[in-house]
Amino acid sequence: MAQPVQTSTGAPAPGGHGGGFPPFDSHSFGSQLVFFAIAFGVLYVLMSRFALPRVAGILEARHKSVENDIEAAAKMKAETDAAIAAYEKALMEAKGRAQTIAGETRDRLAAETDAKRKKLESELAQKLTDAEKTIAASKAAAMANVAQIAGDAAEAIIKQVTGEAAPRATVDAAVAKAV
């Protein structure tokens, strides 16, 4: 144990460095190459078959997961945008409808008021004309009475002054002429 590698014969091979400088000792090359081939071969197989696919799988899974998350976020954002757009549209429609309804109501109420007012005005006009007619009739009646009274008064006055009765028809004509 713990001795420099020697060939079985112990003699330096031609061209070899004897045991001078270990890295250049060609006697050890064969053994080193054999174990290097085994070690590196095993390492390569382990890496390419098991270790690296495993790491790649983990990285791939993470990549996918992040991508999915981003995709989901984008989808949610699109949904939110659509919802906002729908809300705004509904709001606009509602506003429009409200305005229409308000306008209609206003028009309807205005028309009703107008109709009522017209009806009232016509009724008032009717009443006014009726009243005017009544007044005219009363006035005519009053005027007739006035002529009668004036006639009577005139007849009485003539009777007092002259002492004799004047014919009623002449008195009435004279009164009518005076009034």
Next chain:
Amino acid sequence: MADPIHQFELKTIATVGHIGNMPIVLTQSSVYMIGAVLAITLFILLGTSGRRLVPSRFQSMVELSYEFVAGTVRSSAGTEGMKFFPLVFSLFMFILILNLIGMVPYSFTVTSHIIITFALAAIVILTVIIYGFMAHGTHFLGLFVPSGVPAWLLPLMVAIEVISFVSRPISLSVRLFANMLAGHIALKIFAGFVPALLAAGAWGLLAPLPLALTIALTALEMLVAVLQAYVFATLTSIYLNDALHPGH
């Protein structure tokens, strides 16, 4: 003073058999390699055992190393290069863990042996060549023929391209090997000054200087350990890009 080369010696644990005349020896280096493989595997499997959507700190470390290497591959070799991701990841983690284990005092640095780093580089270059020919056939040779070069210059350019291609495994392996080797030798030498000065009477007053330097060097070597693993992974990705797209 302690021998700075001693730390690179391989220590036999058991002789497991022979290939022809050559004994196959289990050394501490082999044990470190097997330990590193186990450590890497456990790191990832335990770290991801929760399979959490929101990772724990441990799982975060695993994911961080995964995404770091994946980013390196993707930036150098494109999305197509991801088919080589397990290879680059294995190389990166293997080198990184062995470099870092080597920073533990009294431990052994597997990547300070040129044969290991060369084997790592050979895996890369053989992958490039084999995949290049399998995917593109003879078109792969277009790698050595830069487009838009005058005909009389082509032989020279092809020669340069071939030399640059051949030197890739060498530079790749020597860069890692030399960095680890030199760093550990420097560390050992400066650390060795501390007891040597302490043992030399009045000179002992100077002992804090190499100690401070050793601490600073340790920090630097930690950086080198990580950086070299990263450089290896990046260059591997760049070379693999050539296999994917051989046209210049």
